[in-house]
Amino acid sequence: MTLLTVENLRIEASASKVAVVDDISFTVERGEFLALVGESGSGKTAAARAVLGLLPPGLRKAGGRIVLDGVELATASARHMRALRGPAMGMVFQEPMVSLNPAISVGAQMAEGLGLHERIGKREIGRRCLDMLARVQIRDPERTYDAYPHEFSGGMRQRIMLASVMLLKPKLLIADEPTTALDTLTQREVLDLMVGLARDHGTSVLLITHNLGLVSRYAQRALVLRQGRMVETGTTRQILFSPHDAYTKRLVEALPRRGTVAKQRQGGEPLVSVRGLKVAFAGRQRLFRRDAGVSAVDGVDLDIDAGETVAVVGGSGSGKTTARPRHAAADPGLGRSDQIPRQGRHGDGRSRLSPRLAAGVPGSLFLARSAHAPRRDRRRTAASRGAIDVR
Ligand SMILES: Nc1ncnc2c1ncn2[C@@H]1O[C@H](COP(=O)(O)OP(=O)(O)O)[C@@H](O)[C@H]1O
Ligand SMILES: [Mg+2]
Numbered sequence: 136m137t138l139l140t141v142e143n144l145r146i147e148a149s150a151s152k153v154a155v156v157d158d159i160s161f162t163v164e165r166g167e168f169l170a171l172v173g174e175s176g177s178g179k180t181a182a183a184r185a186v187l188g189l190l191p192p193g194l195r196k197a198g199g200r201i202v203l204d205g206v207e208l209a210t211a212s213a214r215h216m217r218a219l220r221g222p223a224m225g226m227v228f229q230e231p232m233v234s235l236n237p238a239i240s241v242g243a244q245m246a247e248g249l250g251l252h253e254r255i256g257k258r259e260i261g262r263r264c265l266d267m268l269a270r271v272q273i274r275d276p277e278r279t280y281d282a283y284p285h286e287f288s289g290g291m292r293q294r295i296m297l298a299s300v301m302l303l304k305p306k307l308l309i310a311d312e313p314t315t316a317l318d319t320l321t322q323r324e325v326l327d328l329m330v331g332l333a334r335d336h337g338t339s340v341l342l343i344t345h346n347l348g349l350v351s352r353y354a355q356r357a358l359v360l361r362q363g364r365m366v367e368t369g370t371t372r373q374i375l376f377s378p379h380d381a382y383t384k385r386l387v388e389a390l391p392r393r394g395t396v397a398k399q400r401q402g403g404e405p406l407v408s409v410r411g412l413k414v415a416f417a418g419r420q421r422l423f424r425r426d427a428g429v430s431a432v433d434g435v436d437l438d439i440d441a442g443e444t445v446a447v448v449g450g451s452g453s454g455k456t457t458a459r460p461r462h463a464a465a466d467p468g469l470g471r472s473d474q475i476p477r478q479g480r481h482g483d484g485r486s487r488l489s490p491r492l493a494a495g496v497p498g499s500l501f502l503a504r505s506a507h508a509p510r511r512d513r514r515r516t517a518a519s520r521g522a523i524d525v526r
Pocket of ligand 2 (some may be wrong): 179180181311
């Protein structure tokens with residue numbers, strides 16, 4: 136059964152009348168995951184916003200039909216559209232702060248949405264919000280309820296956003312590059328939660344992405360856009376394994392594959408050599424006490440040869456940025472200088488980044504393991520170590 140039908144949609148830049156979305160048609164079935172794929176500027180967001188009836192100033196719908204659950208959206212009044220946004224269709228954006236109000240607590244924002252659309256008492260609203268926060272694996276829903284969006288990391292914010300959108304059990308969820316700003320593992324956690332929630336509520340999902348890896352993992356069908364036009368549509372399998380269009384073929388060929396590792400350079404002295412690097416951030420001085428400091432990098436060894444590319448890989452907060460040798464050595468703001476060994480000194484710190492380098496990963500591209508991660512969430516850190524152990 137079809138939930139959303141888009142027919143011959145055309146969206147123009149109001150000033151120039153140039154089409155940014157040109158004659159695209161697709162359907163989303165009930166309970167289906169459809170991916171809208173295309174490079175940046177191909178019109179994905181414009182198409183999604185047209186469905187929601189929320190085109191930005193500067194763009195206008197110049198033709199076509201959009202039917203959601205039997206309602207022709209072009210003829211729906213502004214009031215009707217407002218009533219549909221939320222329970223009929225919800226949207227999650229790449230940057231949750233676009234939709235989360237920084238001045239209002241998380242709970243108040245969630246409760247407001249629910250109160251607008253459902254006739255239920257305050258207690259019930261509060262209970263449903265807390266349940267939903269727990270459902271998106273926020274460990275302390277009560278504290279989160281009273282906290283403000285800026286207090287959370289990007290991944291947590293995106294979960295909060297997902298919770299507040301899914302609270303209304305929308306029939307269609309439009310997710311516009313919802314995890315592009317997140318690291319790979321957090322990305323997967325958020326999307327897995329999204330899929331789980333969508334299944335629970337029978338929600339169809341229009342997943343907008345430029346990442347074919349995500350398409351293969353999550354979507355049943357995909358639609359490929361380029362410069363506002365549809366270049367290909369089909370099942371995910373067909374698009375990934377037998378693409379017809381030259382552009383889709385290029386996208387598929389650009390997918391990273393395991394096993395194609397660059398050759399490793401042999402011999403010679405390393406250009407940069409780091410041993411036992413430790414960087415600690417001193418705790419901030421409060422009125423009566425000092426916060427505990429953070430050990431951002433602990434015992435990292437790293438060699439870089441001339442002309443070589445070294446990848447430092449790790450989840451967010453694992454110390455990648457701090458571990459940059461020049462950064463760590465040169466920045467006086469990073470902890471006490473006696474905590475930063477000089478380059479080239481051979482420390483006795485347990486090597487965390489180097490084993491793979493020493494073991495000789497076949498290629499000059501180093502796939503390094505996560506450095507010591509100063510995160511409260513140990514479970515996640517352990518997971519990220521295991522998962523990053525790429526061969
Ligand atoms: N508010 C706007 N006014 C005028 N042109 C816009 C506006 N927003 C986007 N565009 C143009 O529309 C095209 C499609 O943009 P968009 O839908 O954001 O692409 P995508 O989401 O695929 O990256 C781009 O060429 C962009 O420059
Ligand atoms: Mg976009």
